[in-house]
Amino acid sequence: xxxxxxxxxxxxxxxxxxxxxxxxxxxxxxxxxxxxxxxxxxxxxxxxxxxxxxxxxxxxxxxxxxxxxxxxxxxxxxxxxxxxxxxxxxxxxxxxxxxxxxxxxxxxxxxxxxxxxxxxxxxxxxxxxxxxxxxxxxxxxxxxxxxxxxxxxxxx
Amino acid sequence: xxxxxxxxxxxxxxxxxxxxxxxxxxxxxxxxxxxxxxxxxxxxxxxxxxxxxxxxxxxxxxxxxxxxxxxxxxxxxxxxxxxxxxxxxxxxxxxxxxxxxxxxxxxxxxxxxxxxxxxxxxxxxxxxxxxxxxxxxxxxxxxxxxxxxxxxxxxxxxxxxxxxxxxxxxxxxxxxxxxxxxxxxxxxxxxxxxxxxxxxxxxxxxxxxxxxxxxxxxxxxxxxxxxxxxxxxxxxxxxxxxxxxxxxxxxxxxxxxxxxxxxxxxxxxxxxxxxxxxxxxxxxxxxxxxxxxxxxxxxxxxxxxxxxxxxxxxxxxxxxxxxxxxxxxxxxxxxxxxxxxxxxxxxxxxxxxxxxxxxxxxxxxxxxxx
Numbered sequence: 041x042x043x044x045x046x047x048x049x050x051x052x053x054x055x056x057x058x059x060x061x062x063x064x065x066x067x068x069x070x071x072x073x074x075x076x077x078x079x080x081x082x083x084x085x086x087x088x089x090x091x092x093x094x095x096x097x098x099x100x101x102x103x104x105x106x107x108x109x110x111x112x113x114x115x116x117x118x119x120x121x122x123x124x125x126x127x128x129x130x131x132x133x134x135x136x137x138x139x140x141x142x143x144x145x146x147x148x149x150x151x152x153x154x155x156x157x158x159x160x161x162x163x164x165x166x167x168x169x170x171x172x173x174x175x176x177x178x179x180x181x182x183x184x185x186x187x188x189x190x191x192x193x194x195x196x
Numbered sequence: 197x198x199x200x201x202x203x204x205x206x207x208x209x210x211x212x213x214x215x216x217x218x219x220x221x222x223x224x225x226x227x228x229x230x231x232x233x234x235x236x237x238x239x240x241x242x243x244x245x246x247x248x249x250x251x252x253x254x255x256x257x258x259x260x261x262x263x264x265x266x267x268x269x270x271x272x273x274x275x276x277x278x279x280x281x282x283x284x285x286x287x288x289x290x291x292x293x294x295x296x297x298x299x300x301x302x303x304x305x306x307x308x309x310x311x312x313x314x315x316x317x318x319x320x321x322x323x324x325x326x327x328x329x330x331x332x333x334x335x336x337x338x339x340x341x342x343x344x345x346x347x348x349x350x351x352x353x354x355x356x357x358x359x360x361x362x363x364x365x366x367x368x369x370x371x372x373x374x375x376x377x378x379x380x381x382x383x384x385x386x387x388x389x390x391x392x393x394x395x396x397x398x399x400x401x402x403x404x405x406x407x408x409x410x411x412x413x414x415x416x417x418x419x420x421x422x423x424x425x426x427x428x429x430x431x432x433x434x435x436x437x438x439x440x441x442x443x444x445x446x447x448x449x450x451x452x453x454x455x456x457x458x459x460x461x462x463x464x465x466x467x468x469x470x471x472x473x474x475x476x477x478x479x480x481x482x483x484x485x486x487x488x489x490x491x492x493x494x495x496x497x498x499x500x501x502x503x504x505x506x507x508x509x510x511x512x513x514x515x516x517x518x519x520x521x522x523x524x525x526x527x528x529x530x531x532x533x534x535x536x537x538x539x540x541x542x543x544x545x546x547x548x549x550x551x552x553x554x555x556x557x558x559x560x561x562x563x564x565x566x
Binding site: 117123124125130131132133149150151154156157158159160161162163164177179180182183184186187190191194195 | 464
């Protein structure tokens with residue numbers, strides 16, 4: 041699979057320590073299983089891959105058989121599941137701008153439990169109410185990076 | 197008083213207090229619960245200065261707070277804030293008063309048309325405005341002179357608090373009845389302002405602790421549906437945006453006043469790994485820590501409270517007893533616990549009463565979970 045990307049995106053791959061082959065594999069898996077989020081109006085996808093101490097994401101678009109990588113990001117905090125233990129009804133409009141491609145359901149904006157260095161605390165995420173897949177948005181990943189740094193300093 | 201006129205902060209105390217302060221956030225073992233009596237102009241009384249002097253002199257204010265924290269052996273954080281931020285930035289007039297925090301005298305919004313014409317300032321404009329300029333004088337002093345006591349706080353409160361700094365409270369409450377969509381639009385602008393103000397602090401210091409919540413929007417003035425519509429929903433939207441735009445990660449939900457009928461809404465408010473919830477009152481009574489921990493303990497750090505009226509006018513024994521009950525109920529809350537006051541420590545609270553809270557934490561707030 042050929043992936044188009046700008047120089048900025050190439051640089052951010054290097055900054056994040058990702059290899060292009062790893063991103064290709066991540067996207068191919070998402071495309072074949074349908075485990076990805078699709079933006080309801082922009083045609084952008086978010087795919088992810090969970091490792092023990094890292095979750096990686098790729099944001100991309102597809103058009104006429106061509107794939108363009110828009111950005112990559114990651115977080116070290118491990119996603120445990122919905123805060124409070126389950127997805128329950130809430131008294132606000134929790135539907136996000138993203139659709140779970142597998143289930144064709146709007147991903148919900150919810151708090152999920154995140155663990156790092158033995159500490160478990162909440163963080164905002166996108167949750168499919170059907171299959172339960174959880175994604176962290178790129179913006180929140182930056183916030184988590186700050187949080188991870190603070191925990192590393194405090195737990196040192 | 198310039199910096200050199202203060203006695204040096206005891207570094208052993210600072211290290212120990214820092215360890216106690218880290219526990220609620222990072223689960224690092226320590227001996228006991230730490231106390232945060234939310235010291236602001238009370239610090240001025242310790243130096244025989246007035247609230248007016250405190251608020252007009254942010255550099256000195258933060259010095260007084262830091263040294264008062266040491267005196268009481270409480271959270272080692274230099275605070276400076278007051279309720280009426282952000283009105284001046286939009287053309288309102290803030291009056292500094294001798295015996296009270298500064299208050300809005302003239303507000304920028306007086307008519308419904310003003311609401312629709314109101315334009316939210318950009319982060320760049322806010323950074324140069326009077327609220328940030330004054331606030332950063334305090335924060336920069338703390339960062340420079342007391343770096344271990346520095347926290348990059350942005351004082352926002354909630355959308356209704358901003359709305360009533362921009363327009364008279366009686367106007368906003370009348371519009372809530374006669375034209376609620378207008379108040380929705382005003383609160384929506386408050387959301388944008390909250391995000392922009394948070395970005396200013398995050399850009400300047402690399403992180404931000406957003407002090408938000410619901411103060412005017414409490415059960416004493418609004419019902420649950422009004423709080424949900426004009427406070428909980430837009431505040432949640434603001435916090436979500438702040439966290440999505442890397443302007444966090446600290447979120448402090450200060451639910452001041454009575455929140456008997458709406459506290460449960462806030463269980464689902466957006467949270468970050470550094471989120472704390474403090475609820476003042478349950479009807480006329482202090483919000484029981486047992487209820488706070490039952491509802492929020494498996495979610496975020498909990499801030500148990502002692503009645504500020506008691507701290508101001510009660511006896512040390514009464515304060516100690518209430519603090520004891522609250523700390524016993526919360527000390528081993530799974531995601532961290534801090535004991536404090538329901539709101540800012542009253543300016544002229546007897547120091548013996550503030551000390552009574554700390555004594556109760558020392559006597560009864562030893563952790564069992566470590």
